[in-house]
Amino acid sequence: MSLTAVTTLLEKYGVDPKQIGRLDIGTETILDKSKSIKMFLMPIFEASGNTDVEGVDSTNPCYEGTAALFNCVNWVESSSWDGRYGLVVCTDNFLCRVYPERLVRLPGGAAAIAMLIGPDALVVFESKLRGSRMSLVYDFYKPNLTSEYVVLYGKLSETSYSMALDSCYKHFCHKFEKLEGKQFSISDAAYFVFHSPYCKFVQKSFARLVFNDHLRNANELSKEKLAPFSSLSGDESYSSHDLQKVSVQVTKPLYDEKVQRSTLIPKQIGNTYTASLYAASASLIDNKHSTLGGKRIILFSYGRGLASTMFSLQLRDGPYPFSLSNTAAVMDVEKKLKSTHEFPPEKYVEIRKLMEHMYGAKEFATTKDCSLLSPGSYYLTEVDSMPRRFYARKTKDGN
Amino acid sequence: MSLTAVTTLLEKYGVDPKQIGRLDIGTETILDKSKSIKMFLMPIFEASGNTDVEGVDSTNPCYEGTAALFNCVNWVESSSWDGRYGLVVCTDNFLCRVYPERLVRLPGGAAAIAMLIGPDALVVFESKLRGSRMSLVYDFYKPNLTSEYVVLYGKLSETSYSMALDSCYKHFCHKFEKLEGKQFSISDAAYFVFHSPYCKFVQKSFARLVFNDHLRNANELSKEKLAPFSSLSGDESYSSHDLQKVSVQVTKPLYDEKVQRSTLIPKQIGNTYTASLYAASASLIDNKHSTLGGKRIILFSYGRGLASTMFSLQLRDGPYPFSLSNTAAVMDVEKKLKSTHEFPPEKYVEIRKLMEHMYGAKEFATTKDCSLLSPGSYYLTEVDSMPRRFYARKTKDGN
Known part of the structure; x- marks a missing residue:
């Protein structure tokens, strides 16, 4: 997936692999307990004689894509920057997030998202507007x-999420107020994009921010309907189903305006873990590219265990090829979503069984049947006895 | 080890945990297939109410400590910097690098090295002087x-190392020449510090740089003795034992002057993987602190598989507590080396068997016997049924 995402990005933007000076990968997917995923991508650059490419893998469930992105942006801003582009890849496959059947079957997905970092970018970081929350919590681990299976404590995980969201928002608002000299409220951003394991999760997250605004007297929205919950303690508010129900209800119109469009891809392809936030961001750019110039977008990146950051971007309609409209055209989300294939759940269970069986296997060749893949996709052909992994690419005319 | 290194650094330099805005870990040691090592360190900061700490783990065998260091330095130079200190921890334990007995028994070690990043530092990066080589090589992987065991192809690994060293040095020299308008030779740096799995390796590495200088006509050193090897092809020169022998021999006085002091800790405690380069750097600071001000040091970071960078530092005798002499006093290398305990090889084999048996185990309590640990060290007390890991700290008066 990463080979496909990187190669496609370089081709579609006409970027020579020699122009890449740094490659950051965010992933918790372990192909090897030692070798980083980045090394599997180096052949793309070596083929052009470019081996002077900094950066390695960042790891921390679901959050590492954001860490990789921050690292790459910081590089461009640092004295170490050598004038070339940086590349960030956020990727996870559902191999790494399979839940035992008896426990839960969440909408697991898989994705790789590549991002080009450099001057004339359409995304500008408001890097002083950032709030993080990092804590040791044993709610999700492996x-x-x-085994690929995860240890998950659902209730603890839910509370930890809400606590982290509150905490990041508090830090974020505090920094905004220091910088801008006025109180922040959700009306100060055009859009909000959340880590999106599933859609109800996103709705609840946005409602929670509005409830935070309510407690801070930052806006007048649904003052009456939220008032009965003002006196709840933090813990009470995390577990109050009434609060959740009412806040989701009263924020529905605002959710439709500021959040809903970002859920398109996550809704269609499921939880893509570290790529999830960026799949959501791509959904927004896909739909709103004509009106995004000059707009502020707030993103919330979250990984259980836990690592989280709320940060702010301004979108700027850069020169071609880095314009918003060309980016939407390059991504071509509609075509990609249309080209997905539907299978009955039994097939999913069957494939999962095969994956369980093959986890960590060597000395095998795949069927090389790439009929379901899009043209230009890479696929595994063989894992030999050493074991080394070999890939081939489906040609652009489909062979 | 990381808990001990971080806590000790903060205490010895009088840095409040609240003053830390970023924490980068470089490690390939997997305690959990999902949770990063950083999260296990967050309790140190949470105890002071500081959870707004960016950064996660970087992974790529032996090289990730350097990647973490670069990421943290870039953060301080970026617009995201919030004025607080960054912390870098390079750590690996020998659990992660055990070789099957029949194959090879290299001097495996374990270490955690913590570095504070911020203004008034005694180390200044010459960030434009940097050459990297990154390639997909299947010489070492897991x-x-x-299992903890590694797949290692020794011959391929040796050639890959020499090739990477040549390649990084070439990039490095090229950048130096562009920047300074004159040819670089080893005489332009006071000291060289290498990734130090074992000492012979370091000697050969330095000799290889001198041979590179010879080929580039960059210095007159041992021109006659090296001349017979000038016409070797790259591959021939990698496998020529004569060249290795002669070059190590003729560079011995220069090695003693520019390299030897950095091998003190690696020699005593073995290969510490990602911490190895920084254990070597600490050896140099320990011995040469009174004369290092204003000196240039070239470092070569290397990880099989492969990732490598040659980079340059200038040392500056900053104000207390970040002076060279205080840093040497804080590290107190002599005392640390004196406090190590010697055991017969049988004990090593016995402990390794226990570790093999316990790898990934849960529901156990340790003996809590910390008599061999230095005061202030953290140690594992329990892994419960969830499983969560619990640590305790040996008090400074030794209980």
Whole structure:
């Protein structure tokens, strides 16, 4: 997936692999307990004689894509920058997030999203507007090294999420107020994009921000309907179903205006883990590219365990090829979503069984049947006895 | 080890945990297939109410500590910097690099090295002087997820190392020449510090740089003795034992002057993987602190598989507590080396067997016998059924 995303990005923007000076990968997917995913991508650059490419993998569930992005942007802003582009890849596959059947079957997905970092960008970081929350929480982890299965404590995980969201928003608002000399409220941003494991999650997150605004007297929205919950303690507010219901209800029109469009891809392809926030961002650019210039977007990146940051971007309609409209054209979300294939759940269970069986396997060749893949996609052909991994690419005319 | 290194650094330099705005970990040691090592360190900061700490783990064998260091320095130079300190921890334990007995028993070590990043630093990066080599090579990897053992192809690994060293040095020299308008030679740096898995390796590396200088006509050193090897092809020169022998021999006095002091800690405690380069740097500061001000040091960071960078530092005798002499006093290398304990090889084999048996285990309590640990060290007390990991700290008066 990463080979496909990187190669496609370079081709579609006409960027020579030699122009890449840094490559940052965000992933928790382990192909090897030592070798980073980045090394599997180096052949793309080596083919052009470019091996002087900084950066390695960042790891931390679901959040590492954001960490990789920050690292790459910081590089461009640092004295180490050598004038070339940076590349960020956020990728995870559902191999890494399979839940035991008896426990839960969440809408697991897989994706790789590549982003080009450099001057004349359409995304400008408001880098002083950033609030993070990092804590050791045992709500989600994978201590069993021999299995893909995760240990998940759902209730603890939900509370930790709300607590982290509150905490990041508090830091964020505090920094905004220091910088801008006025109180921040959700009306100060055109759009909000959240880590999107599933859509109800996103709706609840946005409602929680509005409730935060209510507690801070930052806006007048649904003052009466939220008033009965003002006196709840933090813990009470995390577990109050009434608050959740009412706040989701009263924020529905605002959600439709500021959030809903970002849920398109996550809704269609499921939880893509570290790529999820960027799949949501791509959904927004896809739909709103003609009106995004000059707009502020607030993103919330979250990974259980837990790592989270709320940060702010301004969109700027850069020169071709880095204009908003060309970016939407290059991404071609509609075509990609139309080219997905539907299978019955039994097929999913069957494939998962195969994956369980093959996890960590070597000395095998794949069927090389790439009929379901889009033209230009890379696919695994063989894992030999050493074991080394070999890939081929489906040609652009489909062979 | 990381808990000990971070806590000790903060205490010895009198830095409040609240003053830390970023924490970067470089490690390939997997405690959990999802949770990053950084999260296990967050309790140090949470205890002071500081959870707004950016950064996650970087991974790529032996090289990730350097990647983490670069990421943290870039952060301080970027617009995202919030004025607080960054912290970098390079850590690996020998659990992660055990070789099957029949194959090879290299001097495996374990270490955690913490570095404080911020203004008034005693180390200044010459960030334009940097050459990297990144390539996909299957010489060293850990594809077996159920075992700690590594797959190692020794011959390929040796050639890849020499090739990467040549390549980085070439990039480095090229950048130096562009910047300074004159040819670089080893005489332009006071000291060279290498990734130090074992000492012979370091000697050969330095000799290889001198041979590169010879080929580039960059210095007159041992021109006659090296001349017979001038016509070797790259591959021939990598496998020529004569060249290796002669070049190590003729560079011995220069090695003693510019390199030897950095091998003190690696020699005593073995290969510490991603911490190795920084253990070597600490050896140099320990011994040469009184004369290092204003000196240029060239470092070569290397990880099999492969990732490598040659970079340049200038040392500056900053104000207390960040002076060279205080740093040497804080590190107190001599005392640390004196406090190590010697055991017969049988004990090593016995402990390794226990570690193999316990790898990934849960529901156990340790003996809590910390008699061999230095005061102030953290140690594992329990892994419960969830499983969560619990640590305690040996008090400074030794209880």
